[in-house]
Amino acid sequence: MAYRRLLLPLTGTASGEAALQTALMVARIWHSHVHCMHVRVDARDVAPLAGEGLSGAMIEEMMAATERESGDRASRVRELFDRFVDGKDVVIATTAESANKADAATLSFESVAGREEDLVAQQSRLYDLAVVPHTEAGEDVSSSDALHAILFDSGRPVLIAPQQPPQTIGTRVCCAWNGTAESAAAIAASLPWLHHAEAVQLLHSTAYHRRGPNVQGMLSYLRWHGIKAETREFQPISKDVGAGLLAAATDFDADLLCMGAYSHSRLRQLILGGVTRHVLEHAAIPVLMCR
Template sequence: MKDVRKILLPMPSISNGEAALTRGYNFALRFGAHLAVLHVRPDGRDIAPLAGEGLSGAMVEDLMRTAEHESARHAHDVRALFDKFVAEHPDLVLVSGHDPIPMTGPSVSFKVVRGTEADIIPSQARLSDFTLVPHPDSGEEISSSETLHAVLFDSGRPVVMASRTPPKGLIKRVCIGWNGTAESSAALHGALAWAATAEAVRVLHCDDYQRRGPSAKEVLEYLAIHGIKADAVEFPPVDRDVGKGLLAACKDFDADMLAMGAYSHSRLRQLILGGVTRHVLEHADIAVLMSR
């Protein structure tokens, strides 16, 4: 995928929102693309069926009011952050309502939709070139992030996890984690947009990570067909941990982005036993592109 025209950025709250907006702005600037910021606002009434037995009607109504108040607060805060960011970046064309999206140059829009993230975001992602998600580092395990996993498993499109802190400049150095699987192939294809204009690209592979499929050498040949020069480096696990070794190799390369397949093993297995995907999600401090 070399031509990026639409980027979806779901923002459930302002947590790590500035970093995600900055990365989204950089992407829109780089590709002359449209950044569609989406806030899914939960409906307080949806809590009623979940309240369970043993609660009085007054208690359920109180829970609904509290949920609606929190929903309104998050929507207000996200919109305020968005407006402030757009005001600071006048080169972004703000598209409102049903106005047509410019065919050239970076543009941005903001939309609020009521419903559940797990339903709405994957649906919107299916008509986006990729989805950028804020780093889900908000006190819970990143590997359980609903937004990130909803896009990974239900959209059929790549997802990019932004870093925790606002990035400085464009992505220039790209690593591709390769293990021969269909998942890593999807990530490789998604990474072409960045690899095609990067100043350096490296394919990272490891015997303990490799599955049945093409070799790293064949990946270099494929990239060369696309006019992309890259090298391949075999990295060792660190403390017998492939994920830790992969991130260490990215750091050695001074990478701005890592592209990799997600959950070659089942998500449940990785949640229980750990795995490369889980380690990268929880410890990466660079942009990470993942595909299923």
């Protein structure tokens, strides 16, 4: 079992470039393919404004301006992709046959028009893993439509890339366990990484646990898969479970954290805060999440 096909919703930001580098690192480990998809705004989405009292001429001008801006942004993203692959030991592949023949990391690029949250969620269902850029500095995590669309609507795991490309990924892996279906799904999705890793640690805490099997049950599950792991009980920092979780991962020198997302409702965590929100905002290493 391996991650053969990765989807990267690509943006023209610094975080987007870091995600591209992270995705390529993953692809080189698994000899997999990264499909970079940039979603342009569809100018036809402006048409419903006709019901807002705008004239036909005004709407046409808005559609034309949207089309120009969207095209310019798509060109910048394509230029970023071309600069990134220039001089690197990667193969551009557009079919499964050409990618399989390469026996190496392969990349492709596509620019499509539509609603980003709809397209990335739907297309992610055809991939083993989606790699999503970290939110930009100062941005609210709730603004990442692609991330939440994949988490809630794709049925696939998401790898959130850090703002700075990591030096390594998947050599020392921490798994957050709290007994929930979400954390179980994350660990199941991370099994290839756990087999690949040099060291694995299960992080658990009384303050983090929900109704479900305890950490010894998950430890036994991993043994059935031939994976040796150690356990560590972490403590919240200033009553913040997410901060305690990230501190424990740092103590382990982890270069990958696997965890379930939004055991509580997304709305509750976005308004009041929560473990998922804290990790999404503050993690400096790649984080694999499942919902």
